Amino acid sequence: MEKLKREFFEGNTLNVAKELLGKILIHRIAGVELAGRIVEAEAYIGAVDKAAHSYNNRRTARTEIMFGPAGYAYIYLIYGMYYCMNVVTGKAGEASAVLIRALEPFYGMQQMAFRRYTKPLEELTKNQRIHLTNGPGKLCAALGIDKNCYGEDLLGERLFICREISEAPFEIETSKRINIDYAEEARDFLWRFYIKNNAYVSRK
DNA sequence: CGTGCGATCGTG
DNA sequence: ACGATCGCACGA
Numbered sequence: 001m002e003k004l005k006r007e008f009f010e011g012n013t014l015n016v017a018k019e020l021l022g023k024i025l026i027h028r029i030a031g032v033e034l035a036g037r038i039v040e041a042e043a044y045i046g047a048v049d050k051a052a053h054s055y056n057n058r059r060t061a062r063t064e065i066m067f068g069p070a071g072y073a074y075i076y077l078i079y080g081m082y083y084c085m086n087v088v089t090g091k092a093g094e095a096s097a098v099l100i101r102a103l104e105p106f107y108g109m110q111q112m113a114f115r116r117y118t119k120p121l122e123e124l125t126k127n128q129r130i131h132l133t134n135g136p137g138k139l140c141a142a143l144g145i146d147k148n149c150y151g152e153d154l155l156g157e158r159l160f161i162c163r164e165i166s167e168a169p170f171e172i173e174t175s176k177r178i179n180i181d182y183a184e185e186a187r188d189f190l191w192r193f194y195i196k197n198n199a200y201v202s203r204k
Numbered sequence: 205c206g207t208g209c210g211a212t213c214g215t216g
Numbered sequence: 217a218c219g220a221t222c223g224c225a226c227g228a
Contacts, residue, residue: 042211051211062224080222082212099211137212179211205228216217 001162006155007072013089013096017043018172018193020087020098024106024162027143034111034143036103036133038161038202040194042177046084046095049191051183054095065151066095073152073159074144077169082137083146086161087154101178101192103133103198105142134200171196178203 001024009016018041026035046054046066053076054066063072066088074086074097084172086097105112112132113121121129133139140146146157175192194201 044211053211058225060225075224076211079210079212079220081220084211086211101211131213135212177211182210207225207227209222210223213220215219 001164003155004071004161004163005068009087009089009154010091011089013045013098014191015041016087016089017041017191019096020100020161021172021193021195022164022167022170024164025100025103025143025159026162027145027149027159028157029144032108032111034108036139036143037106038100038102039198040100040102040192042099042101042193043089043191044097044099045090045191048186049183049189050186051177051180051189052095052097054097057095061096063095066097068092071154073145073149073154075140075147075150077147078137080103083140083167084136084193085140085145085149099136100139101136102194102198102200102202103139103142105133106200108143115144116142130199135202170198 007086011039020038020041023038044052054063070089072088084090085100088095110121133142154160173196174190177192180187
């Protein structure tokens with residue numbers, strides 16, 4: 001496996017969102033590596049996107065990292081309980097990012113089971129196994145991604161993304177983004193991308 | 205300083 | 217369908 005370089009993240013945000021599909025997200029924590037294959041992602045482009053936290057150049061302590069160079073982690077707390085992970089994209093000053101919405105566990109599934117259900121993997125139902133990482137909050141809980149990862153350089157050694165040497169082919173589906181009904185015209189943007197027929201995609 | 209709410213999830 | 221739960225954005 002080969003770690004993605006800075007240039008990967010500097011590209012057009014919609015392309016980066018699509019190209020992240022099939023890549024392996026890895027978090028090194030507590031002496032182990034937890035990894036999942038990205039199967040769903042959404043683009044957020046501050047300049048034109050009322051759904052983006054950075055819309056209208058809303059530059060605060062929270063969104064600051066989105067205004068910087070590409071290839072850093074933007075982590076935020078949602079509903080007071082769950083963390084979500086984004087990859088900052090584009091040139092410095094552009095305030096765009098890609099939300100990682102779902103993973104297919106790649107390795108470290110045993111630890112993921114403990115982190116999500118405080119149980120060994122063998123005791124999970126088939127349904128619980130799917131629910132380990134099939135949503136943006138769930139995947140962060142499963143991989144131990146939280147506010148400590150805010151601003152993490154994805155070219156570093158703690159949180160990074162790799163390309164498999166030989167990656168299985170897949171088809172990409174496109175749709176409107178999830179839960180942004182407040183975003184006026186932006187709610188209809190087809191900026192969600194996911195791997196067709198993958199069991200870990202958060203919604204049909 | 206006070207207040208309303210959210211790029212979600214689990215339960216019913 | 218609904219409540220949990222709290223940091224933060226924004227207005228006063």
